[in-house]
Amino acid sequence: xxxxxxxxxxxxxxxxxxxxxxxxxxxxxxxxxCSTEPAPDEDPNTRTCPVCLGLPGALPVLNExxxxxxxxxxxxxxxxxxxxxxxxxxxxxxxxxxKNFQLTQYDAPICEHGRIDxxxxxxxxxxxxxxxHLEEDPGSLQHVGGTIDSADYTLIDYNRAGTPLVEIVTEPxxxxxxxxxxxxxxxxxxxxxxxxxDSNRDGSLRVDANISIAEGxxxxxxxxxxxxxxxxxxxxxxxxxxxxxGAEQALAYEVTRQKNAIRRGREVxxxxxxxxxxxxxxVSMRSKEAEKDYRYFREADxxxxxxxxxxxxxxxxxxxxxxxxxxxxxxxxxAESAAKLTSRKAVADFYEGVAEAFAPGLAATWVADNLLGxxxxxxxxxxxxxxxxxxxxRLIKLVDTSAVTTKNAEEVVLREMLDSGDEPDTIIDRExxxxxxxxxxxxxxxxAIETNPDAVDDYHDGETGAINFLVGQVMQATGGSAxxxxxxxxLREELEGWPCSVSVFSEYCSPPVHALH
Ligand code: ADP
Ligand code: MG
Ligand code: ZN
Numbered sequence: 001x002x003x004x005x006x007x008x009x010x011x012x013x014x015x016x017x018x019x020x021x022x023x024x025x026x027x028x029x030x031x032x033x034c035s036t037e038p039a040p041d042e043d044p045n046t047r048t049c050p051v052c053l054g055l056p057g058a059l060p061v062l063n064e065x066x067x068x069x070x071x072x073x074x075x076x077x078x079x080x081x082x083x084x085x086x087x088x089x090x091x092x093x094x095x096x097x098x099k100n101f102q103l104t105q106y107d108a109p110i111c112e113h114g115r116i117d118x119x120x121x122x123x124x125x126x127x128x129x130x131x132x133h134l135e136e137d138p139g140s141l142q143h144v145g146g147t148i149d150s151a152d153y154t155l156i157d158y159n160r161a162g163t164p165l166v167e168i169v170t171e172p173x174x175x176x177x178x179x180x181x182x183x184x185x186x187x188x189x190x191x192x193x194x195x196x197x198d199s200n201r202d203g204s205l206r207v208d209a210n211i212s213i214a215e216g217x218x219x220x221x222x223x224x225x226x227x228x229x230x231x232x233x234x235x236x237x238x239x240x241x242x243x244x245x246g247a248e249q250a251l252a253y254e255v256t257r258q259k260n261a262i263r264r265g266r267e268v269x270x271x272x273x274x275x276x277x278x279x280x281x282x283v284s285m286r287s288k289e290a291e292k293d294y295r296y297f298r299e300a301d302x303x304x305x306x307x308x309x310x311x312x313x314x315x316x317x318x319x320x321x322x323x324x325x326x327x328x329x330x331x332x333x334x335a336e337s338a339a340k341l342t343s344r345k346a347v348a349d350f351y352e353g354v355a356e357a358f359a360p361g362l363a364a365t366w367v368a369d370n371l372l373g374x375x376x377x378x379x380x381x382x383x384x385x386x387x388x389x390x391x392x393x394r395l396i397k398l399v400d401t402s403a404v405t406t407k408n409a410e411e412v413v414l415r416e417m418l419d420s421g422d423e424p425d426t427i428i429d430r431e432x433x434x435x436x437x438x439x440x441x442x443x444x445x446x447x448a449i450e451t452n453p454d455a456v457d458d459y460h461d462g463e464t465g466a467i468n469f470l471v472g473q474v475m476q477a478t479g480g481s482a483x484x485x486x487x488x489x490x491l492r493e494e495l496e497g498w499p500c501s502v503s504v505f506s507e508y509c510s511p512p513v514h515a516l517h
Contacts, residue, residue, distance in 0.1 A: 011215060011216060011218075011223075012213050012214070012215060012216060012259055012262065013175065013213070013214060013215070013216030013223045013224065013225035013226075014174075014175055014176060014177075014211065014213055014255055015172045015174075015175070015211065015212050015213070015214065015225050015230060015233075015235075016172065016174035016175070016176075016177070016179070016180050016209065016210065016211050016251060017169075017170050017171060017172035017173070017174065017210045018168075018169075018170045018174070018180060018183065018184070018207055018208070018209055018210070018247070019167060019168070019169050019170075019207070019208040019210070020167065020168045020169075020170075020184065020187065020205065020206070020207050020208075021137075021165050021166075021167050021205070021206040021207070021208075022073075022165060022166045022167075022168065022187075022191060022196075022197055022204070022205055023137065023163050023164070023165055023197070023198075023201065023203070023204040023205070024065075024066050024069045024070070024163075024164040024165065024166060024196050024197065025069075025195070025196055025197055025198045025201075026063055026065040026066050026069065026164055027065070028063060028065075029051075029052055029063065029136070029161075029162035029163055029164065030062070030063045030066045030103075030134070030135075030136050030162055030163070030164035030165075031051055031052070031060035031061060031062065031063070031103060031136060031162055032049050032051035032052050032060070032061065032162055033049070033061075034047045034048060034049050034051075034052055034162060035047055036163050036164075038159075039159055044155070044157035044158075044159060045157055045158050045159060046159065047158075047159040048158050048159065048161070051162070052098075052136075052158060052161045052162035053098050053158060053161070054097075054098035054099030054100075059301050060103060060299075060301055060302055062302060062305065063164060065164075066134060066164035067110070067134070067305065067307065067310060068310065068314060069164070069166070069194070069196035070110045070111065070132065070133075070134050070166050071110065071307060071310045071311055071314050072194045072196060072314055072316050073111065073132055073166055073168070073191070073194065073196065074110060074111035074114065074132060074311075075311075075314070075316045076190050076191075076193075076194055076316050076319060077111060077114030077115065077116060077129050077132065077168070077190075078114050078115050079111040079112060079113055079114030079115075079129055079132065080111065080112050080113050080114075081110060081111055081307060081311050082108060082110075082112070082307070083306060083307060083308040083311075084108065084304050084305065084306050084307065084308075085105065085108050085109065085110045085134075085304070085305050085307055086105065086106075086107075086108045086298060086299075086304045086305070087103060087104070087105055087134075087298070087299040087302045087305075088103075088104055088105060088106035088107075088296045088297060088298055088299055089101040089102070089103060089104075089296065089297055089298075089299050090102045090104045090106075090135075090294045090296055091294055091295045091296075091297075092289075092293070092294060094138070095139075095141065095154070095156050096138035096139040096140065096141050096156060096161070097138045097139070097161075098139070098158060098161065102135060102136060102138065103135060103136050103299055103302075104133060104134075104135035104136070104167075105133035105134055105135065106133075106296045108304075109131045109132065109133035109134075110132065110133055110134055110307065111129070111131060111132040111133070112130070112131045112132075113128075113129070113130075113131075114128070114129030114132070115127065115128055115129060116129065116183060116186060116187065116190070117186075117321070118179055118182040118183045118186055119182065120176070120178050120179050120182050121178075125173065125174075125175070125179060126173070127170055127171065127173045127174065127179075127183055128170065128171035128173050129168060129169070129170055129171070130169045130170060130171050131168075131169050132166050132167065132168040132169070133166070133167055134164065134165070134166055135165050135166075135167055136161070136162045136163070136164065136165065137160050137161065137162065137163035137164070137165050138160070138161055139156055139157055139158040139159070139160055139161040140156075140157050140159075140160045140203075141154050141155070141156055141157075142154065142155040142156075142157065147276060147278075148240075148274055148285075149274075149283065149285075160203075168187070170183070172210065172212075175222070175223075177247070177248045177249075177251035177252045177255065178248060180209065180244075180247050180248060180251055181244045181245070181247055181248035184205070184207065184244035184247055185244050186320075187205075188205060188244070189320045189343055189344075190319055190320060192344065192345060193317055193318075193319055193320055193345045194316060194317070195345075200381075202242075203242055205242070205243070205244075206240075206241065206242050207241040207242070207244075207246075207247045208237055208238065208239050208241070209237070209238045209241060209247055209250055209251050209254075210235050210236070210237045210238075211235060211236055211238070211251055211254045211255070211258070212230065212233040212234065212235035212236070212258075212268075213233065213255070213258045213259060213262060213268070214226060214229035214230045214232070214233040215229040216229075233268075234267065234268050234269055234270040234271075235270060236254060236258070236268065236269075236270070236271055236272070236273050236282075237271075237272045237273070238250050238251070238254060238272075238273045238274070238275050238282050239272060239273070239274055239275065239285070240274050240275045240277075241275045242277075246275060246277055249280060250275040250282055253280065253281060253282055254273075254282060257282070269287070270287065271284055271285070271286065271287050272284075272285045272286050272287070272289070273285055317345070320342050320343065320345075323342045323348055324338045324339060324342045325338075327341060327342060327348075327351075330360075331355060331360035331361075331363075331364070332360060332361070333360065333361075333364055337364045337368050340368045340372065341364065341367060341368050344382060346381075346382045346383050346386055347367070347372070347382045349386070350367060350382055350386055350389060351363060351364070351367045351368070353389045353393075354366060354367055354389070354392065354393060354396070357393050357396075357397075358393075358396055358400070362396065362400075363396075366392075366396055370410055370414060371392070371414070374414055374415060374418055375418070378418055378419075380418065385418065388417075391417065391423050391424060392417075394423070394424050394425070395409055395413055395414060395417070395424040398413075398424060398425075398428070402435055402483075403428075403434060403435055404424075404428055404433055404434065404435060405433075405435060405481075405483065408428075408431075408433045409424075412427070412431060412433060413427050413428060413431075413433065416431070432479050432481070433481060434481060435481050435482070435483070440478060440482075441474070441478060441482045441486070441487065441490065442490065444473075444474045444477040444478050444482070444487075445474055445487065445490045445491055445494055446494070447477065448470045448473040448474050448477065448491070449470070449491070449494055449495065451473075452469070452470060452473060455469050455470055456470075456495065459495055460495070467488065467491055467492065467495075470491050471484055471487050471488050471491060474487045474491070475487065
């Protein structure tokens, strides 16, 4: 490599670790019976009770659904779920936290030592999961008239306070923002397969991204961070990231910012920064708090929880990676189709329904290409139409038996099914798309020949373009429902056996032309 300004850059290795807060999809909050559904008209502070408002004397009761979800997550992350887990208070003062402490877990979390594999551009990396623990979500703050650092005032809504969260903490194993993004996308897939998480809910996945930059050593295959340099490096923690795209953008911003600082010989301070999504930048919030600032202590109002039985009892479904692999083997799908069909569990289930009735390749084309494309275009999800599997199968059947052309099925019937909600047969009747019976087509062919003597003559004169005119006439007569290739073929057969001597047609053959034959 030529010596240039680039050289300094490439010697710096990026180290990233994530803390991911996932809202669990339970009906009620984690320590009280308040609903987790959005309040009607988003009326603030209506989904609350003495427990989640932290009123004196109120006692928490643990939601079993949240524990089940956390145990399933542990299994899916290939983590250790200890037999017994405990709860702690994490003390800090902030207006979104009415008790002035967050009920969370500390030294005996519900999951430890897991892993997830991610692939970026063909390179696979195993990301270690340090731990995952159960905790409560704080309330939400609405900064009015500006952002967190410039608002006129701030409103507080405790409807979110007490929503169950699992916080998943990774090892600092990521080497690029792209890997972090791939991890979050994968995690979302897994959580969705487990049916513990709703990715459509605003703020259901929130990320704190930790990043530091230190000198690296190129080991021939990749740039590995030098451990001593890493120990010495300061790290920033970027908060307020609410999507995996945001995580990649925020981290890419930090990589540039920190590298620039290092190149100019400035120190990158250890601090907490805020991701300002609208401006696409991170801003300094405060120096980073240390663990001792939180004065963790055991929550006396919740006894230790024995989870050994839950661990044995709870089963998890086949996960996306395994299902992808099975789709390739069992149905002979290529990597791209298998990936498309398995990234959402509902899509994979739908595909398997179709593949029971039709050849796997045909089913894949219809679900992965046609259906997902049309759903995507309409901003619809598979869950909006999964109950219509029989109708969808009926449509493929109609194409398979040539009762409707592939083109009409794809471009008219399927679209109309999604737009109007009508059944395929109804649409085909209404739009007159049924493929004409053979008799109807032959009748139209004969008719076209009889009523267009000039074109017939032209054909016999060697003007083969005349056939196209006749095909057009037949198509028009059958309302476009005949297959053009078939019509062409039928016309040729008829015209070849077209000796103008056949008396009934002779009137159409003018003598001079006939004489030329
Ligand atoms: P806290 O945020 O409370 O200080 P930890 O020190 O355990 O907690 O680290 C939290 C996150 O920071 C983890 O995701 C971890 O992977 C990540 N992390 C730790 N060291 C580094 C580092 N040098 N660079 C980037 N991320 C790091
Ligand atoms: Mg942290
Ligand atoms: Zn409540």
